[in-house]
Amino acid sequence: MTPIEIERIFRDEAGRALATLIRLVGDFDLAEEVLQEAFAVACERWADGPAPGNPRAWLVQVGRNKAIDRVRRQIAFRGKQTELHHQMLLDSAAADSATDTGALDDDMLRLIFTCCHPSFAIDVQVALTLRTVCGLGSAEVARAFLVSEEAMAQRLLRAKQKIRLAGIPYEMPEREDLEPRLTGVLAVVYLVFTEGYVATSGEELMRTDLAQEAIRLGRLLDALMPDHGEIKGLLALMLLHDARRASRETAGGDIVLLENQDRLRWDCDQIAEGLALVETALRLPGRPQPYAVQAAIAALHARAPDFAATDWPQIAGLYEVLLRISPSPVIELNHAAAVSMVDGPARALALVDALQARGGLKGYELLPAVRADLLRRLGLKEAAREAYLAAQSATRLEPLRRLYARRLKELER
Amino acid sequence: MQYLLMIYQNEAEYGKMDAEAGKKMTEEYGAFTQSIIQSGNFKAADRLQPTHTATTVRVRDGKILTTDGPFAETREQLGGYYLIEAKDLNAALSIAARIPSARTGSIEVRPIWVYN
Numbered sequence: 001m002t003p004i005e006i007e008r009i010f011r012d013e014a015g016r017a018l019a020t021l022i023r024l025v026g027d028f029d030l031a032e033e034v035l036q037e038a039f040a041v042a043c044e045r046w047a048d049g050p051a052p053g054n055p056r057a058w059l060v061q062v063g064r065n066k067a068i069d070r071v072r073r074q075i076a077f078r079g080k081q082t083e084l085h086h087q088m089l090l091d092s093a094a095a096d097s098a099t100d101t102g103a104l105d106d107d108m109l110r111l112i113f114t115c116c117h118p119s120f121a122i123d124v125q126v127a128l129t130l131r132t133v134c135g136l137g138s139a140e141v142a143r144a145f146l147v148s149e150e151a152m153a154q155r156l157l158r159a160k161q162k163i164r165l166a167g168i169p170y171e172m173p174e175r176e177d178l179e180p181r182l183t184g185v186l187a188v189v190y191l192v193f194t195e196g197y198v199a200t201s202g203e204e205l206m207r208t209d210l211a212q213e214a215i216r217l218g219r220l221l222d223a224l225m226p227d228h229g230e231i232k233g234l235l236a237l238m239l240l241h242d243a244r245r246a247s248r249e250t251a252g253g254d255i256v257l258l259e260n261q262d263r264l265r266w267d268c269d270q271i272a273e274g275l276a277l278v279e280t281a282l283r284l285p286g287r288p289q290p291y292a293v294q295a296a297i298a299a300l301h302a303r304a305p306d307f308a309a310t311d312w313p314q315i316a317g318l319y320e321v322l323l324r325i326s327p328s329p330v331i332e333l334n335h336a337a338a339v340s341m342v343d344g345p346a347r348a349l350a351l352v353d354a355l356q357a358r359g360g361l362k363g364y365e366l367l368p369a370v371r372a373d374l375l376r377r378l379g380l381k382e383a384a385r386e387a388y389l390a391a392q393s394a395t396r397l398e399p400l401r402r403l404y405a406r407r408l409k410e411l412e413r
Numbered sequence: 414m415q416y417l418l419m420i421y422q423n424e425a426e427y428g429k430m431d432a433e434a435g436k437k438m439t440e441e442y443g444a445f446t447q448s449i450i451q452s453g454n455f456k457a458a459d460r461l462q463p464t465h466t467a468t469t470v471r472v473r474d475g476k477i478l479t480t481d482g483p484f485a486e487t488r489e490q491l492g493g494y495y496l497i498e499a500k501d502l503n504a505a506l507s508i509a510a511r512i513p514s515a516r517t518g519s520i521e522v523r524p525i526w527v528y529n
Contacts, residue, residue, distance in 0.1 A: 167501040
């Protein structure tokens, strides 16, 4: 195998192999280190022939042996202290569950729920998940947060220390805690996705790698917990949004708005997959979940042959459902935008102004942009100009800034 | 593992409680303490006198300096603690959430440093 093929296998298997190794060796850092060593061995051994039939079990086996070697060396060096730990490793070697698929799935869920434990700040949850579940390097995680690699390594180190010192259990939440904890996990996945879909700042509109990681996490969760409509809803939402990727920017990196997108460039397969998931999610018993409703909105966009033929009344109606089941200023803003397509920009402007007056969306940079658009459509040039200027100074994303600059130029005509 | 559950609340607000509410609070604390003694989680607990009774000590250049009051002025003050034994952080957090003052103040949960 070529080094690239080995790298790809490792990338696919690292998260799950790590999840099992953490359970077996009982320590995040040790598990990470021995998995890296196992990867180094794989690079040597697999180079001359085919990969083993079950590369994950292979990586776990080699990693565990490395851990046992290490602990043995420590015993020789430090005496009895570590003997207990050693015994634990040997026990786990005896009760071999490294190839049992059910146990491996449970390990992955343990890892996800541990990384997304509510005792971590949300950005720490995201960083830990990207690093350990998705297997991104510290440098890649640092880039996602726009911080230095050193700062990110420090943050991750502290988080892993907290797992050990504060006794954050490596387990699935109990039944009564499962729903709120799952909501937390999905929030992390969605945060990774939204950052990939529209970056907070920088030169690039999208960070495709982050969006892809989020979708991968969504697929993984759906496979591990197939009865949860919220997971299907979120996965559908991400697939449907991401399906438009190719049409969302010009070759030069400028934003192409939904109304001007070339719908032939949308990814039909991904849309089909998303639509099927929305239907399943909405058919499951229980009241509709927020992600599923948002996915239903995305589905209406995906189904529309062109912008004018979009079913705006139904979209506005679904936003009203969202306002009832999970109200937020962002949903209010999106609702207003949909209302503008049904009842015209004047009514939408009243909604946005009311929202702004309540101060509900302080610091949310898209409010002036939505206002500006409504004012422009109402022909209120001067007010629109002011709002675009406000939008321009609020954003830290270059493609958005260029979009507002284009609008300002058009207003001068 | 052992955890220290530190109970922070606004002293001034707490002091304004009327006699009946105060009695109810004492009863709730009693019931909570009994329940964690029975479950085997209890190690120790105390209520502290208010911060105006505090004296803060520092030694600088070999000299003892004392100041009147707590070391930092904060919106909520340390008013008491429980030292508990719990299986893991989840267990500690769910015990912390049952402390009556959690409904009005905040409980900081800190693992105890283990020397080995």
